Amino acid sequence: MLLLTQDLRARLIANAAAHHEAMQRGLREPDPAPVVKFFNPCGAATWLFSELDADGDTLFGLCDLGFGCPELGSASLTEIAAVTLPLGLTIERDLCFEGRFPLTVYADAARLIGRITEKEARLEAAAAARANELPSP
Template identity: 60%
Template sequence: MKLLTPEIAVRLTANARDRIDAIERGLREPDPRPVARFFSPVGAATWLATEMDVDGILFGLADLGFGCPELGSFSLAELEAVRLPFGLGIERDLLFEAAHPLSVYAEAARAAGSIVLGERRLLTAARRLSGRA
């Protein structure tokens, strides 16, 4: 199953080029917002991707459901090849729109022990700060 649209692939590769360009110029690496969110429909695994190289290796925040989300690389081909019970596979959250840079999601996920719980805490905090709690 294809997880990326051409538009999302372009955004992911642009972020990778921006990071490489910053490194080459001796600048601080950018902290982009995640472009795509992938999840297992039958488990706790969740991934937030910010960039992709020419080989289809994504970079972002990975949470396999063991209580220790971490920044790192993961393969698009491997995500697309996963076969789960009931004929399901890894899915892309079609409605995902990042509200924060990756570093914020990573900090919230580490503190909460999962990306999903971290996202809930971020949403709750944003509502409180806006007076909509």
């Protein structure tokens, strides 16, 4: 399976460029919704990515290898694509995934329950808690 279409790649690169520009200008870092979800069809590993560096390989997002401690970080697209699983399976892209909340909301919810979730109630609760913590602009 093709993990990244041209459209997904362009969206991920645009998010990375916006992040880089904000850092260069001393502005608040953007918090985009994840663009793509990868998963292990044989196990618990799941990744939600929001950025792709200019090198075309380094992805940034929420990584959950299924050990109960999801975290924000970077991963190599090349390494993820090279994973071979039993029965000749590989890491897959969730064709139905659509990020509805900022990446930090997914990260907050995942830390609370120990895994990435797409449950609307969990994500809404994490979004509300985050909104109550952030100072007004």
